[in-house]
Amino acid sequence: MAQGPSARRGRGRMRLRGLIRKESLQILRDPSSIAIAFVLPVILLLLFGYGVSLDAKDVPLAIVVERSSAETMSLEASFAYSDYFAPQHYTSIQAAERALEERRVDGIVWLREDFARHLLSGHVAPIGVIVDGVDANRARLIEGYVQGVWISWLTQVSRALARELPMPTRLEQRIWFNPAVSSTNFLVPGLIAVIMTLIGAMLTAMVVAREWERGTMEALMVTPVRMREILLGKLIPYFILGMGGMFLSVAMAAWLFQVPLVGSFWVLTLASALFMLTALAMGLLISIAAKNQFVAGQVAILISFLPAFMLSGFIFEISAMPQVIQWITHIVPARYFVAILQTLFLAGNIWPIVLANSAALAVMMVVFLGLARRKTHKRLDA
């Protein structure tokens, strides 16, 4: 059969169109795809937007005042005015320590009887601070807030006394890029990475596995379809679905949670597209190894979803991780995307960060897609 290249291309297009239409109908009719793409993002966003907050607010704090004075009252008032603390007044350190042990308070600020004298004499550290360290993250936060209150109070006092007071440490605490200091503002952008990983890697790995399980893959393979077309037939619909999930998340972030999008929407879209392709390539790679849905789901959770959740800097600060784990985060694509997202949302188009991370994503995408293409053969024994 002689056939010109244009006829061949026409048939290739026809096959691809058929595959995409089939996949789209399946997505529309399968409640679980819709759930993962649209319901799950809403639930996750609501959960993280409203339920999980990494901010410490109204922390119960014991303030031990051994001898009351004008200075101690003024400092106590500073703590009471702060949004972060709900101070409780104690007169002995023993009672306060008991309260800490019983978890009635999360920290103790101890003003000894010589507080006023030390303060004025210029010697250092007239206060003692004890923080409940069970939750290290929260402990550091409380420590920081206590320090903040202490320093601002000192500044006030020194201004009132019109002389320099010795600072315990000259700690300048400023929170950049998140002026509202709200964790929602950095959790919600990070969540977009998690949602796109779910759609790209997990959903895709599972729908390919489903084709093996139900025998549809064998039926597809004996048609003149090319492997490239089968891969594209999966990539294109799920790419659109994933971008849909992304736009939904961005819309919710902006209008429901009032997370500012400082950077450009178009840069965000481009970076998301890059990440989506990387996630899809991971999904296709998983499906080469895992030919049933259960295994595909498990593998996808282990190598894509959990790392995106824990090693991307979305919740846990990467610089606070042990060195080995920090190295591992470099092979987690979500790490680069979370960095881009948080930058774009909270800081704006900071090109060095956006470009460097995008370049890393692009390299991973090319490697994964290339591997997926090379490892999928139109054969049952490979």
Added chain:
Amino acid sequence: MSHADAPVLRCQGLSKRFVVGKRLVQALTGVALEVRPGRVTGLIGPDGAGKTTLMRLAAGLLVPDAGTLEVLGLNVIREPVTVQESVGYMPQHFGLYEDLSVQENLDLYADLQGVPGSERAPRYEELLHMTGLGPFTARLAGRLSGGMKQKLGLACTLVHPPRLLLLDEPTVGVDPVSRRELWEIVYREVEQEGMSVLLSTAYLDEAERCHEVILMHDGRVLGTGSPKALTAPMQGRSFLVASPEVGKRRIQTRLASASGVVDTAIQGDAVRLVTERAETPRPDTLWSGGPQLDITPVQPRLEDAFVARIKATFKDPPATRPDPAAPTSPGTVSDEAVITVHDAKRRFGDFYAVKGISFVVRRGEIFGLLGANGAGKSTTFRMLCGLLPASAGELKVAGHDLRHAAAKARARIGYMAQRFSLYVNLTVAENLQFFSAAYGLVWARRRARIDWALESLELTPMADTPASDLPLGYQQRLALAAALMHEPDILFLDEPTSGVDPLARRAFWTRINALAEAGVTVLVTTHFMDEANYCDRVVIMADGEILAADTPEDLKARFRSTQNPSPTMEDAFIALIEGHQQAA
């Protein structure tokens, strides 16, 4: 040789190995064959003979380890995609997209096979007409019956008429009516479009409908030729043996070990006998000092030739002989009713799956429930096991009313489920341990039953093999062993031979016969019509009703006519179903 006569498939020294688990499986060994154009060629052989591997190789889905393979004059190994443009292949489990409609499935395959838009409408119309799917184009494929799904799979394969059509066990699990329709479609394509067809099947009666047959066993070709040519050497070697004095099962048990006998099988009221030489055996050499035997010569069947060839080629053929240690009690069916079903109904919402059926099964009887998928067989079965309460009516098993004493009734029942329900990652011995524990057997009794199972069901060599690595025939025996652990006197078998090859099926029935002979009552569902011949009585069900209840012989006799002087069970079944549909 002109182009039109060139073989559509030709292979030389074709070999293929697989690694399954830790075992190396030699699927094909030096296979050489040719498939002629414009014909239906049947690839016949038991499970694991290498039929599917050969099909997949021909479709370019596998690469052989050695040998050459040409399809339509093209080297498949080098040009798989070009071959795939002119070959249609329907895998054993054709992957229809169940969440797409009939029309959407057809559209997808038309797109994939590059059928131009203008050719689609007439082709669709033709295919929908042939398959009878016309009224259902908007229905989701997942909502079709098993037979309709299979026809849709075939239609999808035929959207772009292929020059060579490969069908891998196209009729497994398909009801007789759809099976006949599938064959009509295949023949129509061959006769009108000049298509060449290579189809594999484990049904030997289907093989007889092929123009040419390739017999395969254990990865090798045992013989090729027309069914007639293959059967020719069997001329004068097939007989029916019956006796007015003793039962057919007793005769079979005895004759199977007689010298000069190649094969025995129950057929109707008699025993079918295949001998080594073409001469009528004398009753006293078959069974010296035995009862009077009436020996009638009959026309050989392809099945006789197949079994004879396997036995001649392989020293250690699959077990087809009856268990010589089987008890040889009188074997007469007593009048004691073991299972009584009276006007039983089962309703799901406003749908009646079973619409008031009644029957009685007597001790030592093999009783068959026949019907297509959805006829109500499984629902009846579940009610009898006490797994599903009846909406109305009375069901009694071993004297216990299932409404009040389901547990007591169950203790007397051995149940073998359709998919064998084994623990696939436990070994044979561990499965037996588990099932004996589940039935509450302890110490010496458990030990004794496990030893019995390993020995009498010939599972000892496989005792330490995980169930997942067992051939299907072994899995079936293991499932039977599990059902027999507590020595039940009633045995329920739900589609026990589904997917099992003909030789293993016959061996299985031989065992069941021996159990019935020992007084066990057997209730079996099947959609293999020829298996009805093993039953003492059968009921035929459709749409939750009993259409007929009779002995297989009398049932077939009802449909004897001048055109069809010896109707098969399948003919009888189809006639009953068609009568029922016209009445409805």
